[in-house]
Amino acid sequence: xxxxxAIASETFKAIITGEPVDGRDVYKxxxxxxxVAQHIFATNTLPPFQGGMDRGVQRRLLVITFNRVIPxxxxxxxxxxxxxxxxxxxxxxxxxxxxxxxxxxxxFTIPSSSKIALTDWILGADPVLAWLDECVEVKLSIGNTxxxxxxxxxxxxxxxxxxxxxxxxxxxxxxxxxxxxxNAQGVESKRTKTGRVFLGLSLKPLASANSYAQSRYGx
Numbered sequence: 001x002x003x004x005x006a007i008a009s010e011t012f013k014a015i016i017t018g019e020p021v022d023g024r025d026v027y028k029x030x031x032x033x034x035x036v037a038q039h040i041f042a043t044n045t046l047p048p049f050q051g052g053m054d055r056g057v058q059r060r061l062l063v064i065t066f067n068r069v070i071p072x073x074x075x076x077x078x079x080x081x082x083x084x085x086x087x088x089x090x091x092x093x094x095x096x097x098x099x100x101x102x103x104x105x106x107x108f109t110i111p112s113s114s115k116i117a118l119t120d121w122i123l124g125a126d127p128v129l130a131w132l133d134e135c136v137e138v139k140l141s142i143g144n145t146x147x148x149x150x151x152x153x154x155x156x157x158x159x160x161x162x163x164x165x166x167x168x169x170x171x172x173x174x175x176x177x178x179x180x181x182x183n184a185q186g187v188e189s190k191r192t193k194t195g196r197v198f199l200g201l202s203l204k205p206l207a208s209a210n211s212y213a214q215s216r217y218g219x
Contacts, residue, residue, distance in 0.1 A: 013049075015039065017056045052126040052171070052179050062108065063117040127160040127170060128179040135159060137202045138186045146197040149177050149189065155203065 014021045015035045024030045049057070076082065083091055102108060123130040135155070153173045161167050171179065180198065181189055188199040 013054075013057055016060050046121045046125070048169075049125045052128055053122050054179075054182060058118075058122060061118060061121075062110065063114050063121060064111075065113050065117050126179075127163075127165040128156070128176060129183055130163070130165075131156045131159055132180065132184055135204055136184065137204055138184055138200055139202045146190070146192075146199055147201055147203070148194070149173065149196045149198055152180070152198055152201065152203075153177075 011021060013019075016039060018034055018036065020032050020034050022030050022032055046063070053061075123133055150173065153176050156176060157170060160170055177189060177196070180187060180201070184201065187201045190197055190199055
């Protein structure tokens, strides 16, 4: 179990993506190592991510939901230890079967509920990704269509605040631009005489209408 602040740190990102990290035992010298194990975290609330969830993090996360509360009459005390001691052969066969399927498929068998939970987590933890999903279309065929990064940022900021994201934790415009370019495939950034613009990025009609209503009528 880790606190949300620890999970949201850059160290957590480095661990799950296999980047070199520092560690040491108490009163001993620092050592650098590269994590290679898979990590399992149990939590009642999925944590936020400082700086957003980039693709390297997203593709390494898997959420398993446990929504069923076992009725009292079905509960078996110390069931894990009992299975290991009383049905060790079945446990081993189950583990080997799962490992064989993983090697054969080159990936885990991911339930649809896990995909939904991960998407909800990503969009709830990263306001830029949520805005891209809700308000933006990528139109590669319209090569001359451009929107200034300042205008896009202002509309993103207004939308994020209206959706309940913490205003103080929203990225500054430079960070916003970087995260849009990193996550919106096909969108490009170009500097013009009047400033930086996004190419290929188009706001959905609903987003444009909402932004207009907010700016004109204050809602």
